[in-house]
Amino acid sequence: MRSSALPGARGSRRPRPLRSRPLRCRVRGRIPLGQAALRAGPRAIPDAAQLQPRGGERGLTLPDGEYYSEIEVMPRRELEELQLRMLRAIVRRAYHESPFHGRRLRARGVAPDDVDSFDDFRRMVPIYTKDDLRREMSGDNMDWILGAEQPISLYSLTSGTTGVNTVLALNYGFLDEIVERLFMRQFWMAKLRPGMTAFQVLAGWHFLGLATNMAFSRIGVRAVAPWGTSIHDYVGEFVESLLRWRPEYFVGMPWMVDAMIEEGRRRGIDPAELFRGVKYLHLAGEPITPGYARKLLDETGVRDVFDAGGSADGIWGGSDCEHHSGIHAWMDVNFLEVVDPRTLEPLDYGERGRWVSTLLIPGGPTVLRYLGDDLVSIEKERCECGRTHYSVHIYDRVGNSFTRNGRLLTPYDISLALEAVCGHRLFTVLNPESSGDTIRLLVARDGDDDGCEGASEEIYREFLRRFGVGVEVRWVDVRELPFSHRKLIRVYRDEGGDAA
Numbered sequence: 001m002r003s004s005a006l007p008g009a010r011g012s013r014r015p016r017p018l019r020s021r022p023l024r025c026r027v028r029g030r031i032p033l034g035q036a037a038l039r040a041g042p043r044a045i046p047d048a049a050q051l052q053p054r055g056g057e058r059g060l061t062l063p064d065g066e067y068y069s070e071i072e073v074m075p076r077r078e079l080e081e082l083q084l085r086m087l088r089a090i091v092r093r094a095y096h097e098s099p100f101h102g103r104r105l106r107a108r109g110v111a112p113d114d115v116d117s118f119d120d121f122r123r124m125v126p127i128y129t130k131d132d133l134r135r136e137m138s139g140d141n142m143d144w145i146l147g148a149e150q151p152i153s154l155y156s157l158t159s160g161t162t163g164v165n166t167v168l169a170l171n172y173g174f175l176d177e178i179v180e181r182l183f184m185r186q187f188w189m190a191k192l193r194p195g196m197t198a199f200q201v202l203a204g205w206h207f208l209g210l211a212t213n214m215a216f217s218r219i220g221v222r223a224v225a226p227w228g229t230s231i232h233d234y235v236g237e238f239v240e241s242l243l244r245w246r247p248e249y250f251v252g253m254p255w256m257v258d259a260m261i262e263e264g265r266r267r268g269i270d271p272a273e274l275f276r277g278v279k280y281l282h283l284a285g286e287p288i289t290p291g292y293a294r295k296l297l298d299e300t301g302v303r304d305v306f307d308a309g310g311s312a313d314g315i316w317g318g319s320d321c322e323h324h325s326g327i328h329a330w331m332d333v334n335f336l337e338v339v340d341p342r343t344l345e346p347l348d349y350g351e352r353g354r355w356v357s358t359l360l361i362p363g364g365p366t367v368l369r370y371l372g373d374d375l376v377s378i379e380k381e382r383c384e385c386g387r388t389h390y391s392v393h394i395y396d397r398v399g400n401s402f403t404r405n406g407r408l409l410t411p412y413d414i415s416l417a418l419e420a421v422c423g424h425r426l427f428t429v430l431n432p433e434s435s436g437d438t439i440r441l442l443v444a445r446d447g448d449d450d451g452c453e454g455a456s457e458e459i460y461r462e463f464l465r466r467f468g469v470g471v472e473v474r475w476v477d478v479r480e481l482p483f484s485h486r487k488l489i490r491v492y493r494d495e496g497g498d499a500a
């Protein structure tokens, strides 16, 4: 048994001490999270309120340091002890309050008090998917089947791109907690500060847009929400809003920034002029490679690009910090596992698999071992910033992955290989399941005279070195790449791909 095993991974029975970096600040007090506190409901859990100053709405104080909350640097062992207490409480709550989870636990003969360790949790509690939930969903029973407490403040619907809308029922206490414990820390870490003007392109109907606006309000940020829910049809308005309001902070998706840069160029506006005054880009929704971040820094002139993750479900999110060594996902908000995509067996640090999330905030929808659609790994190395929580790398959605030499690859890996030779390029992987061992790519030329077009031998060697297979590159004009609306299809399959 490796003492460094992820909690819940093969062979780990108890949270084990991990070496942690020296603390830069002390954590005030222990978190008295007991069963009684949990039974009393979500507001009885005092950590958010006690460990950190309340955020910046009128009369409230904000931290003056780099950390929003001292819990961000709590020793890992204490975090794991806290997680285990919260996990046990969540299992108990799911068993008694959620018909969906309660039935699944009873079907396995699991009683709440049976779960006494991470290993028990992993062995006893079944994983579920969105489809499992959809089978029991009737449209208006989401709060009930997942055990959310009343009153509900928001029913948030997804776009239903995969056929059926899913509904997230959020109650008042839960929404408050998740904004405080997840969004406030995330934005503070990514340098959002009171008095800034922030461009906010996340749709108001989406849970992430709502929570982001709540965090802005608490921090004391002036939000600019441009006209048009989706940039597909409104990129012109987005560009005009950016020029008119000159925000210091930008929250959006990577492909939106690309589309705005393209629209700016069409109007004869240089990207550095378009983004003049913007200090930070805070982007989510697609994996961001170092080369892509470099390109954005060079073109737009911003100080930094923060990666808030490519997770489609957004429930365990976080952001990276200025050291960019993975997404810091808060361990007192989520218990995160990584499982083998085929066998669903738990994996260890550094191993790539699908994430499984258990939400540790009680009172809202009970999320108990939910299997996500993204490929991730949790890294063992601690970040230089001193934060002790998980560092997570997100590679892409499972649907955008393909196998070579027994390894699951995604456009993220392909991008790293191309970047090593050429720097950032836009590309599409073609029919990966029917191209034999070779990886077939359409790569867009960077300008009319792309020097890398002659580097096919170096690119081939780089692919062979990294993946053990060759690559066939066809250089094209960017307009020849397949786009869905304004979003690049990164893996193209004749039968359809990249529904993201």
Ligand SMILES: [Zn+2]
Pocket: 320, 321, 322, 323, 324, 325, 328, 383, 384, 385, 386, 387
């Ligand atoms: Zn960090």
